[in-house]
Amino acid sequence: MSGSQAAYAAVDLSVKLGTLELAYPTLMGSGCYGSGEEFAPFADPAKIGGVVLKSVTQRPRLGNRAPRLVATPSGMLNAIGLQNPGIDWYLEHDLAERVPRPWKTIGSVAGFSVDEYAYVTQRLAAQPEIDAIELNVSCPNVAAEGETFACDPKLTGRVVRLVRDTTEKTLIVKLSPNVTDIAAVAREAEDAGADALAVINTVRGMAIDVDTWRPRLGNVTGGLSGPAIRPIAVLAVYEVACAVKIPIVGQGGIETVTDALEFFLAGATAVSIGTANFIDPRIPERIVEGLRAYLGERGLLSIGQIVGQANRGFAGAHRCEGREG
Amino acid sequence: MSGSQAAYAAVDLSVKLGTLELAYPTLMGSGCYGSGEEFAPFADPAKIGGVVLKSVTQRPRLGNRAPRLVATPSGMLNAIGLQNPGIDWYLEHDLAERVPRPWKTIGSVAGFSVDEYAYVTQRLAAQPEIDAIELNVSCPNVAAEGETFACDPKLTGRVVRLVRDTTEKTLIVKLSPNVTDIAAVAREAEDAGADALAVINTVRGMAIDVDTWRPRLGNVTGGLSGPAIRPIAVLAVYEVACAVKIPIVGQGGIETVTDALEFFLAGATAVSIGTANFIDPRIPERIVEGLRAYLGERGLLSIGQIVGQANRGFAGAHRCEGREG
Amino acid sequence: MLTNQMPTAVHATTVLDRTEPAPGIVLLGFYAPELAAVTRPGQFLMAIPPGGERTATALGIYEAQDHRVAVLFFVCGPRTRELAGLRAGDGLEVTGPLGNGFDLSGSPRDVAVVAGGIGIASLLLPVQALIASSARVRLYYGARSAALLVERDRFAAEGCEIYCATDDGSYGRRGFVTGLLAGAEPRPDLVLACGPTPMLRATAAACSALGIPAQLSLEETFACGVGGCWGCVVPIDRNSAQAPRFPGPDEGGSDTVNARVCKEGPVFWAHELRW
Amino acid sequence: MLTNQMPTAVHATTVLDRTEPAPGIVLLGFYAPELAAVTRPGQFLMAIPPGGERTATALGIYEAQDHRVAVLFFVCGPRTRELAGLRAGDGLEVTGPLGNGFDLSGSPRDVAVVAGGIGIASLLLPVQALIASSARVRLYYGARSAALLVERDRFAAEGCEIYCATDDGSYGRRGFVTGLLAGAEPRPDLVLACGPTPMLRATAAACSALGIPAQLSLEETFACGVGGCWGCVVPIDRNSAQAPRFPGPDEGGSDTVNARVCKEGPVFWAHELRW
Numbered sequence A, B: 001m002s003g004s005q006a007a008y009a010a011v012d013l014s015v016k017l018g019t020l021e022l023a024y025p026t027l028m029g030s031g032c033y034g035s036g037e038e039f040a041p042f043a044d045p046a047k048i049g050g051v052v053l054k055s056v057t058q059r060p061r062l063g064n065r066a067p068r069l070v071a072t073p074s075g076m077l078n079a080i081g082l083q084n085p086g087i088d089w090y091l092e093h094d095l096a097e098r099v100p101r102p103w104k105t106i107g108s109v110a111g112f113s114v115d116e117y118a119y120v121t122q123r124l125a126a127q128p129e130i131d132a133i134e135l136n137v138s139c140p141n142v143a144a145e146g147e148t149f150a151c152d153p154k155l156t157g158r159v160v161r162l163v164r165d166t167t168e169k170t171l172i173v174k175l176s177p178n179v180t181d182i183a184a185v186a187r188e189a190e191d192a193g194a195d196a197l198a199v200i201n202t203v204r205g206m207a208i209d210v211d212t213w214r215p216r217l218g219n220v221t222g223g224l225s226g227p228a229i230r231p232i233a234v235l236a237v238y239e240v241a242c243a244v245k246i247p248i249v250g251q252g253g254i255e256t257v258t259d260a261l262e263f264f265l266a267g268a269t270a271v272s273i274g275t276a277n278f279i280d281p282r283i284p285e286r287i288v289e290g291l292r293a294y295l296g297e298r299g300l301l302s303i304g305q306i307v308g309q310a311n312r313g314f315a316g317a318h319r320c321e322g323r324e325g
Numbered sequence C, D: 001m002l003t004n005q006m007p008t009a010v011h012a013t014t015v016l017d018r019t020e021p022a023p024g025i026v027l028l029g030f031y032a033p034e035l036a037a038v039t040r041p042g043q044f045l046m047a048i049p050p051g052g053e054r055t056a057t058a059l060g061i062y063e064a065q066d067h068r069v070a071v072l073f074f075v076c077g078p079r080t081r082e083l084a085g086l087r088a089g090d091g092l093e094v095t096g097p098l099g100n101g102f103d104l105s106g107s108p109r110d111v112a113v114v115a116g117g118i119g120i121a122s123l124l125l126p127v128q129a130l131i132a133s134s135a136r137v138r139l140y141y142g143a144r145s146a147a148l149l150v151e152r153d154r155f156a157a158e159g160c161e162i163y164c165a166t167d168d169g170s171y172g173r174r175g176f177v178t179g180l181l182a183g184a185e186p187r188p189d190l191v192l193a194c195g196p197t198p199m200l201r202a203t204a205a206a207c208s209a210l211g212i213p214a215q216l217s218l219e220e221t222f223a224c225g226v227g228g229c230w231g232c233v234v235p236i237d238r239n240s241a242q243a244p245r246f247p248g249p250d251e252g253g254s255d256t257v258n259a260r261v262c263k264e265g266p267v268f269w270a271h272e273l274r275w
Ligand SMILES: Cc1cc2nc3c(=O)[nH]c(=O)nc-3n(C[C@H](O)[C@H](O)[C@H](O)COP(=O)(O)OP(=O)(O)OC[C@H]3O[C@@H](n4cnc5c(N)ncnc54)[C@H](O)[C@@H]3O)c2cc1C
Pocket: A071, C044, C057, C058, C059, C060, C061, C071, C072, C073, C074, C075, C076, C077, C078, C079, C080, C081, C118, C121, C122, C218, C219, C220, C221, C222, C266
């Protein structure tokens, strides 16, 4: 017992995304972990790889009207609408007043124009407490352009190229599943200089109140998250892993270590936990312990050894993209 | 009580799709109700609007290797791969040997080329026992072209135009959710002569066995159905309803009358029940009774009165497509 | 309004007792001395039943004394059904106390407490606190029908006057509870209310007309319950002490900001709401 | 192999009894006289527990006598957990009987019945039928450990000889049950088997080597359970009597077709499988 526990402790869970080094391959999804502080009383901050902060824009945003949340089968719809105080206030207060934590801090940038993305990234990435930047080009809950970026490979390439010039820090580009061909968008982002890809943001959806005949979200449509979308997300990671060489942060419906393992096997180097934090903020540390045990039991030394294993050995009967020949 | 029951009985649940008249606005989804006979012992055939038969192709197809099914949170993945005996055998046996039933029978046509769709449609639509045709241009479980049709507005237009010339019967075109802009595909199908649109087919997904490190489906990827995809399907119907004038058959995760009502309010003229039949084939008749009660309680006379109600009244704050302006 | 001070924590508790004061309403007591010690009137908790598909449900803290905390809830969906299935001895995790709670700091002498349906669940603790500070407390209590007017004896035993209304007239006055409030003589100097949103709106309107300050405990759909997702907002006056420390949007100089019901609330001053 | 004749139907039944022969294994009896009357050995049913999110689970029919039908199952996931929560008096809907069942028509005289784990659940009815027709029946029964070798007394009471194997050696021979079968003297003239797929494959290989015909009851993930979705297939010889009445694919003249485990099966002749 203690022998195997010692073996487990030796398992290497650290991963690298560009130059960003994470002690654990687990990020907390943007918008699902606040600034980290909200959840700190309920979780062990030392067991968290990194926190992706709530997306920030150039100007303050009131966000969408209520209701912003609807429960759906094995998931939820949200339409927060990027409520945030704008980059000025954000740097002065939210960021400056943070309690230092052992996790890595990834700033998330949203915007409505290529220039806004570049401006906010530059300001945010200049802060020493920001270890990396995630570009949220895939928020389904804001007007036109927000999501349009990630829905158009060319536009994605354009914004990534411009933003790339503003910082040396690791740049993670977050992709939308609401496209015909996510691999094409992934390739453009890679070509434009992304260091890693976050796959996937929420899936667009809607719910209607059959008593009032009105959409249940103030914003009419929203983004679906949680276990319901996991099969969609696993496939997206699998397809993107076949298309690019840069690392992937897999996400969408991860609640248990088994869920997380599906993403690693599909080709993710790290995973991100979003909606599950709302159920119980100790889920991320349970996943870390579960990964350690899974690898330890199999005599594996590092998480990297399982990344992308489900893609291997299909050269014959199946092409990597998983359609029958 | 008996007074209100009489009122309920007077509620008109009949709908029309092109020239196809349905006594109830409920179809049984293709591939989820066999030839109808498998479920006949467990359901009241007189309470079913119509049955969409399993998709048929020109030649026999062995289908995908097992396993073909995986349970997922509030849903399932399938990768049947259009196993079917081919149109010759199908007409001679499956269709010829059917027990006559009160429901309307809709043939479903799949194919790998524009010509195959036209050929199979022509043969199938010529049968007197076939009341309408559904074009499955959106099966995610077969090689390349099957789904590519519904993923490309132009290709969809081309196949619908050619097929349209082969029959006068109602032509329903079944759309895929695996696209950036489903409304664009819907418009092409309408322009090309479709009488109605089925929205949506399954969402592409994947699951991985963390013990064997292999995809859980023999075909690697599959189609996600069931309640998990309902929010995605409701939004697709809502967006398509804003884009076209022809009627929509809404589907994706309908299990209860409340679920069905979401689709009518989003703009569907009829609904289709798929995966729910696997739980209990009496669900469709319960939905019909539920619709009758819902309309009766509100003093409504016909199902048509609620179709698309969630789209109304948003001219101000929201555009029909549901994004904030 | 008060703001929540720690120590909020996840508590692993054990169910002590479970009763059904009315069909479909469950009163669940559990062993949680640390939670009981720090709970203030009007705060809530998130309850996570053991095993299965895990979900967290927001519930007002009904009772909190010595080693025992209790919740009172209406069984209306999958999560409350799972909680309703618990029995004495079962495990139950709760995160709390959460939210701000009622502001009883102004030493109110004559308080009207307005409960709509299961909203009663958040009102026992403030009633106890008020009576302990020798205030007069009148409870105006409305529900769909007599059977759903649960725990009246309990409130009476605390020493408050009770006036009831039912939608169907099966007990007390027929109609809405706000009708009773409007006729309250003498006028209370503070109103506390919890219940369905339409009732709270009517309470706010009545209090505004009568010129009585009112604190409303709001309900919204929650995801995190701890202020991390910004999903549970209500628009309030940006000058409110409860307004999140955010600049407003610079477009159009709106005087409104979105506050989180779970973090800045669930209790708000009626006159500061912009809903 | 037999094909299922009606009357298959949905039966609204009531739970009569519930026991746990081993931790995590449940034996559930319910009142279903019409189902009991038409069930043949090797058939299964789909069980739909009341309320909640409804799901159907395939279970072998363990017992079927007079007014009572029983299932024996392993609690391994959400659906079996829900079924395990039922108590005497609860409602339970079952659709059945489904599938073909074992072919006992050749009047076999000496039959080896091979059970792997919970596969035992489909084997009591054929054992009873065989013993009623005066055949000699030897049961080869394997499980992970002794505690999981449930219902041995029951089978012994029916009059069959029992030989056990456990993975951990805690009872009977250590190792796989197919090891016992290979040494069976005299050789049986028929083998019936039900259990996990690797065990069935090993059984098929052993029987093929020994030249004994074998019928295997397969397990696949089901959706409909009634032949409507083509989700549960296994490749078999296209000349099998169980091959669906489909032409094979015309590409390459394959001798294989996909048969539905729920409709053409779950029982197949080992030598006709092309898995
Ligand atoms: C701060 C706060 C405190 C709360 N305190 C309590 C409390 O003390 N006691 C309590 O019972 N509830 C309380 N609630 C409400 C409770 O959290 C929800 O009712 C619960 O989450 C429902 O979960 P569910 O999964 O069982 O039902 P859901 O699946 O969420 O809802 C099922 C159905 O019931 C309807 N519904 C929801 N709530 C009600 C209701 N109260 N009455 C009638 N229909 C309803 C929904 O619209 C839906 O159609 C509180 C909520 C908040 C935000």
